[in-house]
Amino acid sequence: MLPKPLLERVLLQALATGGDFAEIFVEDKYSTNLNMVGGKLETGLSGRDYGVGIRILKGFNYVYAYTNDDSEANLLKVAKTAADALVGAQRDQVIDLTRQEITNRHLIERYPHAVSKQDKVALMLRANNAALNYSSFISQVRVSYLDEDQKVLIANSDGLLVEDRRVRTRCSINAIASKGNEKQVGFYGPGASKGFEFYDEIDIEDYAREAARIAATMINADLCPSGRFPVIIDNEFGGVIFHEACGHSLEATSVAKKMSVFADRLGEKIASDVVSAVDDGTIPNAWGSQNIDDEGTPTRRNVLIENGILKSYMIDKLNGRRMGMASTGNSRRQSYRFAPTSRMTNTFILPGKHTRDEIIAATEFGLLATYMGGGSVRPATGEFNFAVREAYMVRNGRIAEPVRGATLIGKGSEILHNIDMVADNLARGQGMCGSASGSIPNDVGQPTIRVSEITVGGRKGAAK
Amino acid sequence: MKLELFAEKLFAAGKESGFTDMEVFFSGGSSFRAGVFKGEIDNYTLAESSGLSFRGIYNGKMGYAFTEKLDEESIDMLINDAQQNAIINDSEDVEEIFAGSAEYAEVDAYSQELANATTEQKLALVHAIEKAAYALDDRIATVQAFFGGGASERRIINNKGLNLAFQGNTAMLGVSVIARQGQETKTAYGREVARDLAEFDVDKIAKEAVDEAVSLFGADTIVSKDYPIILRNDVAAQLLAVFAPAFSAENVQKGLSLLRGKIGEQIYDAKITIVDDPHMPGKPGSCPFDAEGVATYKKNVVEDGVLKTYLHNLKTARQDGVESTGNASKRSYKSSIGISPSNFYIQPGEVNYDEMIKGTKEGLIIISLQGTHSGANPVSGDFSLAAYGYLVQDGAIVGPVHQITVAGNYYQMMREVLQIGNDLYFGGGSYGAPSLKIARLAVAGK
The missing domain is CATH 3.30.2290.10 (PmbA/TldD superfamily)
Structure with missing residues (x-):
């Protein structure tokens, strides 16, 4: 993308004031975004993001600069301006970049640019029709389609020179059910690090019908009661609970400065015995996978928690310095506009020994959250919250009436200890995660789990 | 390449390819951010960046494309992509390229x-x-x-x-x-x-x-029930932002707003007036023109609780047979045209925040709400959100409260406003509100 001698000159310039590490991240991304409302393609957007980010590290500190102008004169100017933020003298340094070839684990069959926009629209229309025809309660359907082809080059003063190409696609369905003045939204958004072949492998209409089913069920549901009681959280996107309640607090971004509740706790018991969890950026073609992270380190499978014991954090180079630990291949960023930091990839709780039916049968009274919405957390306190998209009351070991509007809140450190049953039906779901280095694709996942007690917020009043 | 020259070349190429009306929207700038940790500047970011979005009418349909590289290669890409995107566009709404308003206000946003x-x-x-x-x-x-x-x-x-x-x-x-x-x-x-x-x-x-x-030390949860609520000004502004999309004419026309057909009707308590003011000095939502180039102006969207207008761009205004309110927006330079408020705030009242507390026999002050992106439904107005704050008894704060959720419906809540504070606060954003005292919200704790 940029010639080697130029990269070397820019890195050297970046180190002119005593920086001990410099890095260049070049990104050229072509993306398409299509939006359909009520079966009509309302907006089609496509285009090219292009820019260069230059990062200089000195000890625990960093300087980051980015620009769209990749001319040699400008890059040298940007490197100099960035270097000027530090005070010091250049060390005796030679930069000799060696190109590294990576083995691509995420093979693509149909690159997005090779597929006509009409075919993409036809896919969306199938989803629209499937959702709309599901139930007479469905009053509106919105379908969005995204694909992107991101090429990156990473070069650093340790001599690394590596390129990667990441192709992703996602189709999201919002089905809106109406009854009088009430409106409820059902959502499903499957995605993968794949080309258009993804839609040959899944049936988008199944997902659309499921989004419609959720909306139509919830429009006819009563309000959720509130209080503290057992909650069963279903598999797949239910894993957002681990992502929020625990995952963010295991990112070096908050651990390194000891701002996380889990800082300095490696080897300690932080969860109940039935909880084991991993972050795995290597899963072929998964939504949150990459061959290398955005610092050029190969991604890997990191066991975070094993039988309740904290085994590893997710670490990037800079925070790793403060922690005295090596990168775990978790450094990520939305684009060249962000300095990278430690983030999750595909993060999930591993399967346990129960079945979903056993868990429900063992629950006298509680809530079954079949689909979760998004949530958030404050890593310093571990306090999290998230929304439940579809839920049912559980009475006497059986699934009872549907309820809507539930919110789950708690502290990550407590909830991990309160997971008392884990099923065998692991599945992953796709999401976008917003944090320090921007919005990035993540898989969340888990089997069906039961939390023995959690605070449920709802509008109906205290549970009886 | 300089912007004027790029636009000139782009329009010439577009014309050859069959575009009639064409426009470029350019956004650029420089930014600086520095953070300190334990006495050292540990992060320092500098940027010069820009992006350009092209839109044009091809066979009567609008097509969009964007780029961050202003070179010859990008001209071909923009024309080609915008053409493709126009071809697949089957919206019946008419989007237009605007020739300009008669005059534009002077807005002071550069210091x-x-x-x-x-x-x-x-x-x-x-x-x-x-x-x-x-x-x-x-x-x-x-x-x-x-x-x-x-x-x-x-x-x-x-x-x-x-x-x-x-x-x-x-x-x-x-x-x-x-x-x-x-x-x-x-x-x-x-x-x-x-x-x-x-x-x-x-x-x-x-x-x-x-x-x-x-x-907040010593915070505890409280018994689940309905409590009178004081929403601190920043929290009131946060909720206003979550539910503001209901005022967008686009959402109204697409059946995604409960305000459909409510112009001229009492939608909130008569004490509530909501203002959209694009001319406030130095505020992030200030600009003399909107994303379509239409002149902006100050207006009451809700006046004494009565809905006066939706927020329009050219497309929605045409559909409703009204004038654009100058609220066309782009989320980023690359987005298509949508609608958003400019600087949007609840007009302050007379009541001092401390007096509001003094006049509360039993109630809860909410100073933080979390998870508004997922725990609030902007269409129905329903919300159920994690919160913390202080418990008030007999006119005084008795202690901090945490690990609770507050739930309600925004429309119902705004009809049950008891008092409006005199402490309008924007907090650096484009949504502002004074503290509000609300008759009741459902609180879940223990």
Whole structure:
């Protein structure tokens, strides 16, 4: 993308004031975004993001600069301006970049640019029709389609020179059910690090019908009661609970400065015995996978928690310095506009020994959250919250009436200890995660789990 | 390539390819951010960046494309993509390229004082606020302070003769603190925006954050039931932002707003007036023209509880047979045209925040709501959100409360407003509100 001698000159310039590490991240991304409302393609957007980010590290500190102008004169100017933020003298340094070839684990069959926009629209229309025809309660359907082809080059003063190409696609369905003045939204958004072949492998209409089913069920549901009681959280996107309640607090971004509740706790018991969890950026073609992270380190499978014991954090180079630990291949960023930091990839709780039916049968009274919405957390306190998209009351070991509007809140450190049953039906779901280095694709996942007690917020009043 | 030249070449190429009306929307600028941790500047970011979005009418349909590279290759890509995107567009709405309004207001968004400020002065502020926060209370374990700011430019050039430019700059100073006492950890933050570095009150921002964090020690949950609620001004503004999309004519026309057919009707308590003001000096939502180049103006969207108007762009205005309200927007330079408020606020009332507390026999002050992106339904108005704050009994705060959720419906809540504070607050954003006292919301605790 940029010639080697130029990269070397820019890195050297970046180190002119005593920086001990410099890095260049070049990104050229072509993306398409299509939006359909009520079966009509309302907006089609496509285009090219292009820019260069230059990062200089000195000890625990960093300087980051980015620009769209990749001319040699400008890059040298940007490197100099960035270097000027530090005070010091250049060390005796030679930069000799060696190109590294990576083995691509995420093979693509149909690159997005090779597929006509009409075919993409036809896919969306199938989803629209499937959702709309599901139930007479469905009053509106919105379908969005995204694909992107991101090429990156990473070069650093340790001599690394590596390129990667990441192709992703996602189709999201919002089905809106109406009854009088009430409106409820059902959502499903499957995605993968794949080309258009993804839609040959899944049936988008199944997902659309499921989004419609959720909306139509919830429009006819009563309000959720509130209080503290057992909650069963279903598999797949239910894993957002681990992502929020625990995952963010295991990112070096908050651990390194000891701002996380889990800082300095490696080897300690932080969860109940039935909880084991991993972050795995290597899963072929998964939504949150990459061959290398955005610092050029190969991604890997990191066991975070094993039988309740904290085994590893997710670490990037800079925070790793403060922690005295090596990168775990978790450094990520939305684009060249962000300095990278430690983030999750595909993060999930591993399967346990129960079945979903056993868990429900063992629950006298509680809530079954079949689909979760998004949530958030404050890593310093571990306090999290998230929304439940579809839920049912559980009475006497059986699934009872549907309820809507539930919110789950708690502290990550407590909830991990309160997971008392884990099923065998692991599945992953796709999401976008917003944090320090921007919005990035993540898989969340888990089997069906039961939390023995959690605070449920709802509008109906205290549970009886 | 310079913007004017690029636009000229682009329009010529577009014309050859069959486009009739064409426009470029350019957004560029520079930004600076520095953060301090334990006395050292540990993060420092500089940027010069820009992006350009092209849209044009091809066979009567609008097509969009964007780029961050202004080179010859990009011209071909923009024309080609916009053409493709126009072909697949089957919206029946008519989008137009606008020739211009009769006149545009002068809006003051660029501060020369701020432009003249040096990096040293900015870094001195970050160091000062970190120091101030640590000094205020021994229980402050970690402080992260930052300064952020930048200048931005927006340009709209089209082949119907429009050529608009607007420049603004801004600066923000903020601090977030972590306080520890025994096993308890509490966080809070403070921040301010200013148009001149001299306006930053370092001690005040630090004290607000520190006072709030240490005030939360000993927090407990409370019994689940309905409580009268005081929404602190920042929280009232946060909720206003979540439910503001209901005022967008686009959402109304698409059946995604409960305000459909409610113009002229009482939708909120008669004490509530909501203003959209794109001409406030130095506010982030200020601009003399909107994303379609239409002149902006100040208006009451809700007046004494009555809905006066939706927010329109050219497309929705045409459909409703009204004039655009100058609220066309783009989420980023690359987005298609949507609708959003400019600076949007609930008009302040007379009541002092302390008096509001004094007049409360039993109630809850909410000072933080979390998870609004997922726990609130902007269409139905329903919300159920994690919260914390203080319990009030007999007119005085008796202690902090946490691990609760508050749930309700925004429309119902806004019909049950008992008092409106005199403390309008924007907090650096484009949504503002005074503190509000509400008859009741459902609280879930223990």
